[in-house]
Amino acid sequence: MPVSDGETLRARDLLLPRADTNREASRRRVLRAVMLAPATQQVAIAATTGLSQATVSGVVQDLQREGVLRVTGAEGERGNRVHLGNITGAAVGVDVGHQRVIVAARRVDATDLVTAEAGIGAQHPREAWMAKVQEMIKDLTAEIGLTLDDVISIGLGLPAAIDPRTAKITQVVATSQWDLTGHPATWFADWFPDVPVIPDNDANLAAYGEYLHGAGHDAKSMVYVKASSGIGAGYVAYGVIKRGKRGLAGELGHLTIDRNGVICRCGSRGCLETVAAGPRLLARVREAYEPYGTTPPANLDELITRARHGDTVCCRVLKDAARDIGFALALASNITDPETVVLGGTLGKAADMLIDPLTASIREYGLAGMFTHDSPLRIVGAQLGDLAGARGAMALGLLTEPPLRS
Ligand SMILES: [Zn+2]
Known part of the structure; x- marks a missing residue:
């Protein structure tokens, strides 16, 4: 039934599964896609939802008649923009790092x-x-003029591998002492009883964020490496995060690059993390400076700042790390053959200094065809900085249909 002018609909109500029919499911998928990208084109909705353009067109017309969607523009169906009608709701993305948490929120119509x-x-x-x-979340929803009751979904990025079928934690690769076990989708149930919480690995979500909104937005397939305190990676192809059977896919940081190397916190030996993760880079600078009483950088950001100011030790440590990460990315690229490789995480902020040594390594150890092809591998820095994970989390939360409750 069409809504009357000025009536506000709640996004939460619109997304409630009413009847488990294909038509209803298609409507919710189209709505979710428009919430992901307000003022989007129908061709983009089809790409996001995987529905045919004919189905999208039919659903958009129905929802337009009902006052749920608005269509603007007069360039024909391909050029028209699809907007939400008078709909209230908030989408939330949460990115839990080792020592910090970032939360992003926005209205679904903006x-x-x-x-x-x-x-x-x-x-x-x-x-x-x-x-x-x-x-x-409470403060941010207030900032956009809404309340906790308006929250429709929470995407939750965690430094852990999440089983894609059950959404349970498969493994916390970093350390067994962290309080990350069980079923993260239920952790917030006391505070947000009716809000679907969609958990995923933090690097997967940062990759997804860059794929949708950042350095990978025009790529069909992308490998993203998050190089910060730990090293994680995500592989997104044709709109789908590739998680593997257990959620362990893309653990680039625990790829052994030196079988005789030092023991890693994951229990293996010579992992990429043991040579190129943040704490190791800081230790290298400390080691070089210690005999001379020079104060070492306190964190990775400071190390990068010093490199920018010409500190030769910090420059050297970063470039060596880029070469090591490039070596691992060459192996990953040989297996996945992506269109684009993105350097993200804290080291992504130094992409201007690190893309060259990173690329040199990928060229040296990767298959030459990736570079001689008429569509050669693109290797670029991330664009979303620290927000990649929260934005990817928000997008996944928006697009994921929660399981039906019995
Ligand atoms: Zn390891």
Whole structure:
């Protein structure tokens, strides 16, 4: 039934599964795609939803008649833009790092983001960072003129491998001491009883964020490496995050690059993380400076800043790391043959300094055809910075249909 002018619909109600028919499911998928990208084109909706253009066109017409969607433009169906009608709702993305959490929120009918960051993360007790996240979501929804009741989905990025079928944690690769076990989709049930929480690995979600909104937005397939305190990666192809059977796919940081190397926190030996993760890079600078009483950088950001100011030790450490990561990316690229490789995480902020040594390594150890093909491998820095994970989380939360409750 068409809504009357001025009536506001709640996004949460519109997404409730009413009847389990294909038509209903298609309507929800189209709605979710428009919420992901307000003012989008029908061809983009078809790409996002996997529905045919004819189906999208029919659904858009139905929803337009009902006042749920608006269509603007007079360039014919291909050029028209599809907008949400008078609909209220908030989408939330949460990115839990080792020592910090970033939350992003926006109204489903607008593209403006509000974000917040706090210095608490997976290294702290779970109850503590969850309470902080709940408070941040409350503040951010207030900032966009909404309340917690308007939240329609929460995408949750965690530094853990998540089983794609059950959404349970498969393994916390970093350390068994972190309070990350079980079923993250239920962790926020006390605070948000009716809101689907969609968990995924943090690097997968950062990859997804860059794929949809950043450095990979015009690529069909993309390998993204998140090089920060740890090293993770995500592979997205044709709109789908490739997670593997157990959610362990893309653990680039635990690819052994030196079988005789030092023992890694995952229990293996000579993993990429043991030579190129943030703590190792800081240790290298410290080691070089110690005999001379020079104060080493306190964190990876400071190390990068010093390299920018010409500190030759910091420059050298970063370039060596880029070569090591490039070596691992050459192996990953030989297996996945992506269109684009993206350097993200904290090292992604130094992409201007690191893309050259990274590329040199991929060229040296990767198959030559990736570079001689008329569509050669693109190797670029990330564009979304620290927000990639939260934005990917928000997108996954928006697009994922939660399982029907019995
Ligand atoms: Zn390892």
